Amino acid sequence: xxxxxxxxxxxxxxxxxxxxxxxxxxxxxxxxxxxxxxxxxxxxxxxxxxxxxxxxxxxxxxxxxxxxxxxxxxxxxxxxxxxxxxxxxxxxxxxxxxxxxxxxxxxxxxxxxxxxxxxxxxxxxxxxxxxxxxxxxxxxxxxxxxxxxxxxxxxxxxxxxxxxxxxxxxxxxxxxxxxxxxxxxxxxxxxxxxxxxxxxxxxxxxxxxxxxxxxxxxxxxxxxxxxxxxxxxxxxxxxxxxxxxxxxxxxxxxxxxxxxxxxxxxxxxxxxxxxxxxxxxxxxxxxxxxxxxxxxxxxxxxxxxxxxxxxxxxxxxxxxxxxxxxxxxxxxxxxxxxxxxxxxxxxxxxxxxxxxxxxxxxxxx
Amino acid sequence: xxxxxxxxxxxxxxxxxxxxxxxxxxxxxxxxxxxxxxxxxxxxxxxxxxxxxxxxxxxxxxxxxxxxxxxxxxxxxxxxxxxxxxxxxxxxxxxxxxxxxxxxxxxxxxxxxxxxxxxxxxxxxxxxxxxxxxxxxxxxxxxxxxxxxxxxxxxxxxxxxxxxxxxxxxxxxxxxxxxxxxxxxxxxxxxxxxxxxxxxxxxxxxxxxxxxxxxxxxxxxxxxxxxxxxxxxxxxxxxxxxxxxxxxxxxxxxxxxxxxxxxxxxxxxxxxxxxxxxxxxxxxxxxxxxxxxxxxxxxxxxxxxxxxxxxxxxxxxxxxxxxxxxxxxxxxxxxxxxxxxxxxxxxxxxxxxxxxxxxxxxxxx
Numbered sequence: 001x002x003x004x005x006x007x008x009x010x011x012x013x014x015x016x017x018x019x020x021x022x023x024x025x026x027x028x029x030x031x032x033x034x035x036x037x038x039x040x041x042x043x044x045x046x047x048x049x050x051x052x053x054x055x056x057x058x059x060x061x062x063x064x065x066x067x068x069x070x071x072x073x074x075x076x077x078x079x080x081x082x083x084x085x086x087x088x089x090x091x092x093x094x095x096x097x098x099x100x101x102x103x104x105x106x107x108x109x110x111x112x113x114x115x116x117x118x119x120x121x122x123x124x125x126x127x128x129x130x131x132x133x134x135x136x137x138x139x140x141x142x143x144x145x146x147x148x149x150x151x152x153x154x155x156x157x158x159x160x161x162x163x164x165x166x167x168x169x170x171x172x173x174x175x176x177x178x179x180x181x182x183x184x185x186x187x188x189x190x191x192x193x194x195x196x197x198x199x200x201x202x203x204x205x206x207x208x209x210x211x212x213x214x215x216x217x218x219x220x221x222x223x224x225x226x227x228x229x230x231x232x233x234x235x236x237x238x239x240x241x242x243x244x245x246x247x248x249x250x251x252x253x254x255x256x257x258x259x260x261x262x263x264x265x266x267x268x269x270x271x272x273x274x275x276x277x278x279x280x281x282x283x284x285x286x287x288x289x290x291x292x293x294x295x296x297x298x299x300x301x302x303x304x305x306x307x308x309x310x311x312x313x314x315x316x317x318x319x320x321x322x323x324x325x326x327x328x329x330x331x332x333x334x335x336x337x338x339x340x341x342x343x344x345x346x347x348x349x350x351x352x353x354x355x356x357x358x359x360x361x362x363x364x365x
Numbered sequence: 366x367x368x369x370x371x372x373x374x375x376x377x378x379x380x381x382x383x384x385x386x387x388x389x390x391x392x393x394x395x396x397x398x399x400x401x402x403x404x405x406x407x408x409x410x411x412x413x414x415x416x417x418x419x420x421x422x423x424x425x426x427x428x429x430x431x432x433x434x435x436x437x438x439x440x441x442x443x444x445x446x447x448x449x450x451x452x453x454x455x456x457x458x459x460x461x462x463x464x465x466x467x468x469x470x471x472x473x474x475x476x477x478x479x480x481x482x483x484x485x486x487x488x489x490x491x492x493x494x495x496x497x498x499x500x501x502x503x504x505x506x507x508x509x510x511x512x513x514x515x516x517x518x519x520x521x522x523x524x525x526x527x528x529x530x531x532x533x534x535x536x537x538x539x540x541x542x543x544x545x546x547x548x549x550x551x552x553x554x555x556x557x558x559x560x561x562x563x564x565x566x567x568x569x570x571x572x573x574x575x576x577x578x579x580x581x582x583x584x585x586x587x588x589x590x591x592x593x594x595x596x597x598x599x600x601x602x603x604x605x606x607x608x609x610x611x612x613x614x615x616x617x618x619x620x621x622x623x624x625x626x627x628x629x630x631x632x633x634x635x636x637x638x639x640x641x642x643x644x645x646x647x648x649x650x651x652x653x654x655x656x657x658x659x660x661x662x663x664x665x666x667x668x669x670x671x672x673x674x675x676x677x678x679x680x681x682x683x684x685x686x687x688x689x690x691x692x693x694x695x696x697x698x699x700x701x702x703x704x705x706x707x708x709x710x711x712x713x714x715x716x717x718x719x720x721x722x723x724x725x726x727x728x729x730x
Contacts, residue, residue, distance in 0.1 A: 023688035040405055288679040295660055314653040323388035
């Protein structure tokens with residue numbers, strides 16, 4: 001089959017690498033010259049709003065998917081009207097607008113931080129009293145990697161926050177006190193079949209995921225899986241979906257969804273029986289899903305801004321190395337390493353060594 | 366790095382798929398239009414004797430390797446004189462000539478079937494008395510998948526055998542009575558570091574490998590590993606090498622070597638911590654080798670002449686599917702499936718199901 005992907009970054013590349021052995025062909029639509037996925041897929045250079053480029057992609061694709069959630073709504077609608085397009089365009093609407101996302105959680109009875117819709121400075125000062133301090137003001141759209149949000153620590157600071165985000169539609173959320181951040185990756189096939197990966201424990205810094213740990217069994221698994229399942233079923237979803245949650249004293253609190261393969265699931269390439277990438281490919285093609293069980297203890301570290309030499313990473317026992325071949329730039333994800341082993345102490349040891357190479361401080365060890 | 370491969374079949378494709386995430390680029394030299402590996406590597410169309418084609422390959426390669434042992438000796442010498450060329454050209458000489466191969470086993474004290482060099486019909490009838498009946502007459506060069514050999518069951522049949530193989534230099538071997546055929550895959554890095562995969566038990570029919578079973582622990586492991594190590598060290602080998610052996614009442618008897626990644630190691634993609642393909646790439650680039658331990662029980666089935674639909678294969682629990690995208694032809698390897706699981710009963714169950722799809726009868730179940 002021919003699979004078209006909106007976006008040609010590392011996620012598209014890992015999708016292609018997970019589908020070529022099944023004899024599928026990939027084509028990516030991306031405006032950047034020499035996109036990361038172009039090594040394993042034909043690239044159509046163009047913007048995601050460009051009707052000609054979309055037509056070109058469709059001309060050679062039996063099914064179209066995407067590697068990022070900010071697919072322009074018009075493009076998603078256009079593609080979905082002409083081709084098999086998965087995950088469903090509706091999932092993009094929820095993922096693109098934090099207000100809709102919160103309303104989705106709320107309608108499904110999934111715990112989430114108390115929130116208010118903010119359309120003006122007045123809304124903000126009024127809502128602050130109800131939500132309490134500290135609170136987080138988030139743009140409703142186009143936020144990622146911690147961008148497009150600001151913590152408000154006092155009523156006096158509110159107008160500044162509103163200015164800072166550009167006086168654009170926002171939501172105000174109560175700031176959650178959590179013990180840890182986790183995510184769960186679920187996949188739903190065209191027949192309604194579902195599978196869930198072990199929960200990943202995620203450590204962020206400056207809003208960017210730094211490293212993950214995935215145990216075969218996590219105390220948050222059942223609860224996280226239940227919430228993820230509610231969303232997959234409600235959206236009649238097809239493909240991989242990621243749900244990020246805060247683990248708090250009161251239980252799990254949903255943070256956001258990503259209707260796609262996710263950085264916190266990169267460990268599944270080596271660490272799970274079937275990777276998130278292969279399962280996404282299987283789902284959108286209507287193939288049976290693969291086993292999602294863990295092969296042991298896994299940890300994944302992102303290489304951001306700089307990347308070590310393969311020599312150094314692969315000298316660490318149980319380490320795998322992924323170099324996306326992207327030119328370095330501050331804050332850019334250039335690659336990652338995964339440690340996968342049967343022994344949890346050895347996993348932590350490997351993780352510590354990789355973190356050192358990534359010049360990343362472990363949070364708690 | 367840029368890696369050149371002589372041959373663009375499924376082995377080259379799996380090598381490329383195992384090296385792209387490390388940010389390496391692959392180029393294959395193959396005369397056939399649309400070689401199987403061309404989906405993930407740039408193909409140079411040309412013959413392996415063609416000096417221009419070899420020069421083209423070298424112009425864009427930091428290191429050159431091969432996916433088949435019948436690399437013309439002149440080409441191997443030419444490449445090795447100009448570029449990093451691994452495995453060493455010397456290994457090709459042993460693998461290309463059954464007489465040299467037997468002499469290698471013998472010089473290293475590795476048990477092998479008694480043999481005689483045969484250059485004439487007279488040699489054959491003289492040697493038959495010493496070797497005994499039944500015996501196997503094998504062309505010294507260019508044999509693979511059971512081709513280029515004939516079993517001689519009586520002295521009377523000898524002249525026919527000699528004619529059948531084209532009166533070409535041969536060896537005559539005593540026919541070994543074995544309980545099973547096994548292979549061991551070893552890898553040696555540029556620093557002399559070595560690693561060995563769990564032994565695979567192989568079932569052939571009509572001289573072609575049909576299916577393999579690899580347990581985490583096999584009674585033949587230590588002996589097989591010892592022989593493989595002797596060869597790797599003797600040849601100052603770099604890369605993956607496969608040693609095929611007969612398991613007999615008297616212990617292991619070496620059959621042949623393949624100085625390359627091997628069909629009996631396809632299970633390592635899903636079933637081992639690091640695949641044979643990635644370890645070959647690591648070895649030829651001077652990178653540290655990866656863990657070779659088994660992730661459980663694995664079984665691999667070849668799809669020969671015909672290939673089932675992905676839908677059918679992936680519906681089998683714990684099954685992975687590889688479709689090489691080759692057009693069907695009698696006797697052609699078109700793909701394979703691997704079952705990898707923690708549970709040996711489940712592995713056998715999965716294997717039985719895949720064998721049914723492959724229209725392949727299990728030998729003993």
